[in-house]
Amino acid sequence: MKLARNRTDITFDVINYSLIVILLLLVLYPLYFVVTASVTNPDLVYSGKLLFFPQELTWDGYTRLFSDATIWVGFKNSLWYTVTGTTLNVVLTVMAGYALSRTDLVGRNAFMFLLVFTMFFGGGLIPTYLLVKDLGILNTTWAMILPNAVSVFNVIIVRTFFQSNVPTEVLESAMIDGCSNIKFFVKIAIPLAMPIVAVMVLFYAVGHWNSYFQALIYLKSNGLQPLQIILRNILIMNEGSDLQNLMDGSQEQQKKLELMKYAIIIVSSLPMMILYPFLQRYFVKGALVGSLKG
Secondary structure (H helix, E strand, O other), rough: OOOOOOHHHHHHHHHHHHHHHHHHHHHHHHHHHHHOOOOOHHHHHHHHHOOOOOOOOOOOOHHHHOOOHHHHHHHHHHHHHHHHHHHHHHHHHHHHHHHOOOOOOOOOHHHHHHHHHHHHHHOOOOHHHHHHHHOOOOOOOHHHHOOOOOHHHHHHHHHHHHHHHHHHHHHHHHHHHHOOOOHHHHHHHHHHHHHHHHHHHHHHHHHHOOOOOOHHHHHHHHHHHHHHHHHHHHHHHHHHHHHHHOOOOOOHHHHHHHHHHHHHHHHHHHHHHHOOOOOOOOOOOOHHHHHOOO
16 A cells, blocks of 8 residues: 655655755766866866867877886786785685684684784884785785785674674574585575675775785885886876976976876776676675674
8 A cells, every 4th residue: 555645755855866966966977077088178178168078089198098018017917916815805804704703613702802903903014014024925916915815894894794694593404404614604604695795895806906005115026016006107207207398388298198197097997987887786685784783
């Protein structure tokens, strides 16, 4: 039976949807502007004539960006760091979260205390650097992966998910049927945890793709630098050369630099924007919300 809607309900819906549309425009328009500005004549961008549709299309920003051979090296490195690092992160986080969710784990509270302790107290940058150096992974690809192999915050989220969504009765029934702990984890727990696994993949992948500070600290070789550092170096080099051209009266180089800045934003953001739709369907199941409430 459908309840009749009164004027208050209609007014609420109108206000609610209006606010949602306004917020959506506030979020989407800056992204849309960057995309259109990256292919629009810079004169129109400077003069404020670019509002909704690109005009006088130009690909100079992308052409100049991709003409640098190091961009492909950085892309390959970032792809390796993201795929390898995310795989290791998710495997360790899910395994740790599941183990800590088991009430029959001996010393569970002690392990949990040690993990949470690291969230409030850390050695700092210099001890971490010395540790990476002593492990022999300084200036290697593993320096970008191993130091942050597990996030305690994510482990807590995964642990809470297992506690809320994998009842103890299911484990007991499986044990009665002769199911081992490993088989239960692989055959039952993991399939039930696919929503939280997808969330962890997205969290870790975005972190690895946008990572640049670790590369500044641990990597010296140009052949190991991720895409973010390569883009930063390209931008700094072009700013230096274009500043000299600007002092000499050259405005054309400055315009190309502005195009290149917008192109860099698109190139660095596009892979994660492509990844998100493939994982988004897991968010609508409400599993993450339920785990956080738990």
